Amino acid sequence: MRFFNRGQRSLFGEILDWMLTPLLLLVPVSISVTWLVAQGIANRPFDRALEYNVQTLGTLVTVQGGSVQFYLPQPTRDIMRADDTDHVYYQVRNAEGDLLGGDADLPPPPDDESPSNERVLIREDRMRDETVRVAYTWVQPRLPGAGLVLVQVAETRRKQEVLATEIIKGVLLPQFAILPLAILLIWLALVRGIKPLSELEDRIRERKSDDLSPLDDSAVPVEVAPLVASVNGLLRRLNETIATQRRFLADAAHQLKTPLAGLRMQADLAQRQGASAEDLKQSLKQIGRASIRATHTVNQLLALARAEGGGVAVARQSCDLARITIEVVREAVPRAIERRIDLGYDGVEAGASGVMIQGNPTLLKELVRNLIDNAINYTPSSSERPGVITARVLSDPFGRITLLQVEDSGPGIAEHERELVFQPFYRVLGNEADGSGLGLPIVMEIARHHNASVELGDARPDRQPRGALFSVRFQTS
Numbered sequence: 172m173r174f175f176n177r178g179q180r181s182l183f184g185e186i187l188d189w190m191l192t193p194l195l196l197l198v199p200v201s202i203s204v205t206w207l208v209a210q211g212i213a214n215r216p217f218d219r220a221l222e223y224n225v226q227t228l229g230t231l232v233t234v235q236g237g238s239v240q241f242y243l244p245q246p247t248r249d250i251m252r253a254d255d256t257d258h259v260y261y262q263v264r265n266a267e268g269d270l271l272g273g274d275a276d277l278p279p280p281p282d283d284e285s286p287s288n289e290r291v292l293i294r295e296d297r298m299r300d301e302t303v304r305v306a307y308t309w310v311q312p313r314l315p316g317a318g319l320v321l322v323q324v325a326e327t328r329r330k331q332e333v334l335a336t337e338i339i340k341g342v343l344l345p346q347f348a349i350l351p352l353a354i355l356l357i358w359l360a361l362v363r364g365i366k367p368l369s370e371l372e373d374r375i376r377e378r379k380s381d382d383l384s385p386l387d388d389s390a391v392p393v394e395v396a397p398l399v400a401s402v403n404g405l406l407r408r409l410n411e412t413i414a415t416q417r418r419f420l421a422d423a424a425h426q427l428k429t430p431l432a433g434l435r436m437q438a439d440l441a442q443r444q445g446a447s448a449e450d451l452k453q454s455l456k457q458i459g460r461a462s463i464r465a466t467h468t469v470n471q472l473l474a475l476a477r478a479e480g481g482g483v484a485v486a487r488q489s490c491d492l493a494r495i496t497i498e499v500v501r502e503a504v505p506r507a508i509e510r511r512i513d514l515g516y517d518g519v520e521a522g523a524s525g526v527m528i529q530g531n532p533t534l535l536k537e538l539v540r541n542l543i544d545n546a547i548n549y550t551p552s553s554s555e556r557p558g559v560i561t562a563r564v565l566s567d568p569f570g571r572i573t574l575l576q577v578e579d580s581g582p583g584i585a586e587h588e589r590e591l592v593f594q595p596f597y598r599v600l601g602n603e604a605d606g607s608g609l610g611l612p613i614v615m616e617i618a619r620h621h622n623a624s625v626e627l628g629d630a631r632p633d634r635q636p637r638g639a640l641f642s643v644r645f646q647t648s
Contacts, residue, residue, distance in 0.1 A: 182365065182368075183361060183362075183365055186361055186364075187357070187358070187361055190357055190361075191354060191357065194350075194353065194354075194357075198346075198350070201343075201346065202339075202343060205338075205339055205342050205343060206335070206339060208338075209334075209335040209336075209338035209339050209342070210331070210335050212334075212335070212338060213331040213332075213334040213335040213338065214304070214331055217304065217326065217330065217331055218293050218304065218306065221293070221304060221305075221306035221324050221325075221326060222291045222293075222306050224259075224261070224306070224324040225291050225306045225307060225308050225322055225323070225324045226291065226308075227247075228241075228243070228261060228263065228322050228324065229308060229310040229320075229322045231243060231247075232263065232271075232310050232312055232320050232322070233312075234312050234313055234314045234317070237314070238314075239265050239271065239312045239314060239317055239320060240271070241263045241271035241272040241320075242272075243261075243272055243273075256329050256330050256333075257326050257327040257328070257329050257330055258301070258326070258327045259324065259325070259326050260273065260274045260277050260298060260303070260323075260324070260325040260326070261273040261274065261277075261322075261323065261324045261325070262274050262275070262277040262321070262322075262323045262325075263320060263321070263322050263323075264279075264320065264321045265317075265318065265320050265321075266317065266318020266319055266320065267318070271320070273323075274298075276298065276299070277298060277305075277323055277325055278296045278297070278298060278305075279321070280292075280294070280307055280321070280323075281294075286309045286319045286321070287309060288308060288309045288310055288311050288319055290308065291306055291307070291308045292306070292307055292308065293305070293306050294307070296325070298325060301327050302327070302328050303325040303326060303327055303328065304325065304326055304327075304328055304331070305323055305324070305325040306323070306324050306325075307321065307322065307323040307324070308321075308322055309321055309322070310322055367390065367391050367392055367395065368391075368395065370390070371386070371391055371395070371399070374386070374387075383406045383407075383409060383410040383413070384406070385403040385406060385407070386399050386402055386403055386406075388400065388403070418595075434458055434462065438454070438458065441454035441455065441458075487529055487530060487531060488529070488530075488531075488532065489527050489528075489529060490527065490528055490529070490530050490531075490532045490535055491521055491522060491526055491527055492526050492527075492528055492535065492564050492573055492575060492645065493518060493519055493520060493521045493522075493523060493526040493564040494521035494522070494526075495532060495535050495536050495539060496516065496518070496539050496562050496563075496564050496575065497516050497521055498536070499536060499539040499540050499543060499562075500514060500515070500516045500543065500562050502540075503540070503543050503544070503547065506547060507547055507560065510547060510552055510558075511552045511553060511554055511557050511558070512547060512550060512552045512557060512558040512559070512560055513557050513558065513559045513560070514543070514547070514560045514561075514562075515560075515561055515562075516561070516562050516563065517561050517562075517563045518562070518563035518564040518565055518576075519564055519565065519566055523566065524566065524568065525566030525567070525568045525573060525647060526564055526566055526573055527647065528573055528621070528645045528646075528647055530621045530645075531621075534617045534620070534621075535617070535621070537613065537617060538575075538613070538614050538617040538618065538643070539562070539575065539577075541610040541611070541613050541614050542562075542575075542577040542610075542614055542641050542643075543560065543562060543577060544610055545577075545610045545611060545614075545641075546560045546577055546578075546579040546581070546639070546641075547560065549579070549581045549582075549639070550579045550580060550581040551581060551582070558579065558580050558581065559579070559580040560577070560578070560579045560580070561576075561577075561578045561579075562575075562576070562577050562578075563575075563576045563578075564576075566647075571646060571647045572644055572645070572646065572647065573644075573645040573646075573647050574642060574643070574644055574645075575642070575643040575645070576640060576641065576642050576643075577640075577641045578630045578638060578639070578640045578641075579630065579638050579639050580630070580631075580636065580638045581636060581638055581639055582636045582637070582638075583629055583630070583636060583637035583638050583639045584627060584639055589627045592611050592627070593611050593612055593614075593615045593625070594612060595609055595612045614641075614643070618643055621645060622645075622646060623643050623644055623645045623646070624643070624644045625641065625642070625643050626641070626642040626643075626644070627639065627640070627641055627642075628640045628642070
């Protein structure tokens with residue numbers, strides 16, 4: 172049964188269907204059961220009357236002149252026949268089947284039933300095209316050697332049917348009157364039950380578009396509380412995403428302001444009157460450096476936005492971390508040579524056991540590149556004392572850990588600044604190295620999306636300079 176037959180499912184309609192369908196299906200079952208019970212109740216008093224009549228007729232079986240006789244006085248016969256509604260029949264037969272009195276056409280008991288004078292039996296049968304209720308028993312005459320005498324009394328069932336009908340009317344008519352009331356009460360109860368959902372809908376509808384505060388789940392039913400909690404989780408994540416976008420726009424505007432201002436200033440200097448060719452060449456050189464810095468900043472901002480936006484959720488695949496690290500080291504060698512830095516790789520070989528992780532190869536390469544670029548930027552080097560940077564990938568098959576390390580011979584990072592360096596645009600004080608302050612935040616975001624942890628420590632705690640050691644731990648399956 173479908174009260175709400177529509178494309179979009181209605182919770183109200185679903186609950187109403189599942190409550191009313193069993194109720195309405197039980198109506199015919201209730202009618203059938205009531206009819207059977209009414210028949211049993213109606214038969215009981217008339218059966219007792221038939222049993223009494225059979226027992227009375229049994230006392231009229233006598234022995235006279237050495238034979239079994241049956242004599243029914245006229246007053247008793249008139250009493251048995253005095254019924255304006257039903258017909259009463261009786262029959263008495265001796266052990267040989269001879270009719271001693273009554274109606275000869277009254278059907279005999281079933282053939283498979285053994286005669287017994289212990290109790291009165293009841294059966295239904297047909298006589299003269301009518302259904303009759305028959306009570307019968309066998310009587311033992313006081314004559315030695317005489318067989319059992321069959322005594323039967325039958326009565327049509329009109330009074331029973333009338334009584335059963337009255338019982339059914341008395342039971343079912345109130346049910347038919349109560350059924351619409353029950354449906355109405357169920358309807359009102361459902362309306363009352365889903366009222367908190369309507370109130371929750373009104374509260375959400377009345378909210379302003381910029382209101383991402385959590386919904387109040389104290390006024391909703393327990394069954395709806397998980398749904399509200401899920402919506403609150405979605406609002407919280409949406410709020411974080413919007414905050415990330417706003418922070419990105421603010422950071423981009425702030426970081427691009429300086430190189431763009433430098434470009435404008437150098438262009439103005441190049442256009443001033445009396446500028447020599449050497450001044451023009453110097454201004455163009457400064458414009459080139461500023462444009463490179465602006466390009467690097469834009470690339471870093473885009474990488475940070477991609478990492479914070481959850482771009483790693485797509486295109487995950489099995490990645491060889493050793494192979495990725497070796498490729499990044501090879502790409503960074505020319506820049507390291509230009510700065511007189513000894514850059515190398517020291518770890519397990521590509522394709523070795525335990526270096527395969529699930530992730531995004533593009534972002535993993537970005538993570539390694541930022542660690543190595545950070546080390547190159549902050550590692551002082553000269554021809555007399557060249558800096559040393561080592562990248563390595565280690566595998567722990569027992570702990571199911573793949574470890575990426577980038578170690579440098581720079582001044583290191585003080586303990587009170589080790590958490591700050593992972594914040595966007597933070598720069599270690601007293602350091603003139605070129606950079607945007609976005610490399611390590613990018614590393615942290617990419618690691619977080621790969622369920623990896625980033626640790627920062629001293630590369631050589633017992634020496635000066637102590638150097639910096641960045642460790643990224645990946646879980647392997």
